[in-house]
Amino acid sequence: MASESESAAAAQASSFMENLMNSRNRDLSLFLPFILAFTNNSISSASVQDSSNPDQETGESTTPSEFSDRIILVNPLTQGMVVIESRSSSSFDSLLSELMSKEGQPPASKASIEALPSVEICEEGQKGECAICLDEWEIGGVVKEMPCKHRFHGDCVEKWLKIHGSCPICRYKMPEEDGDLNNKSENRGRRREIWMSFSVGNDRRRSAENHNNQTVSANSSSENEHDHAPEA
């Protein structure tokens, strides 16, 4: 359980980093070498936090429904630190999902892929090609048509939609699988504390991948290197 959640959190952290790095959002662009921490503390695991975070957690344990979510940005050169804190999970989640959406469209739902109508290429006038494999349409061939009316070979478009649920040509968004929401709420119950550092410029990608090894204790409250599942 612990190792599973660790790797899940690590994956999440690296995609979070990826998103930050890829983000075209001015406010989230990071110029300087920052250490980034992202915490999502739930009160159900207050006992775990107490050892590492005594100042923060006392006085909060009476309201188990409340979450204290934080993103901490630390600049190791100046020791400057910015804490973005949110009392309400919803606004934090919307910030997070905004970040996550930068990862590209999630896969389309199985049902929506299966529901794509098949159309036959019948007329001479329908010259063109499948934009995925670049093969030209064959008269009499059967292809799949997306809601945006763009057509692709069934195999080609299904393979793509299972990776990203958007039209390759116009980025029309296909319905997502609902399952993601359940995963999110499962995550709420446990604590994540992820510290990362990354260097400037050329090796950002690599340092993001190595963030587990590079965990930096920037202040006294950051002794936990990995996240913890609830003790329960």
Next chain:
Amino acid sequence: MVDLARVQKELHECNRDVQVSGINVTLKGDSLTHLIGTIPGPIGTPYEGGTFKIDITLTDGYPFEPPKMKFATKVWHPNISSQSGAICLDILKDQWSPALTLKTALLSIQALLSAPEPDDPQDAVVAQQYLRDHQTFVGTARYWTETFAKTSTLAADEKIQKLVEMGFPEAQVRSTLEATGWDENMALEKLLSS
């Protein structure tokens, strides 16, 4: 498994209109998964006159995964690492679509040369300079273009001279050579047909 049939079609397509686009893709070795793209530096930018080589590696997932591209020619640009040549461009990452091709990706990189995005930098040092001391940035970028992106100056001069000796005006020879990625045969063809 890389869709080799598609890659072959792409190469054919791209090299058919190299004279128009100036974008060229060639094999690096004998495998279709390692390629070299060349893009002419956009006119009116500090990269003008340079020919930039892009190292292309196709992963097994191509075209469902983006091609890996990085500059093999050193370049001074906020969204390109001055050390490694790594490129910060969304369509090479999460915004990739299988309807994009090597050519359209290279065109996007060319567009990035024209329109840097210093707020989303790959090279923080360059980005800072771009924002704070633009004049120095332009100077450095131009110097790097001169130093690294002009096909080994001697060879380039030789090519120009050869074509000038055939009776073409030097300015035209130079621009044609640039547009054809310094392929003298292609440039000659173009000069003869113009």
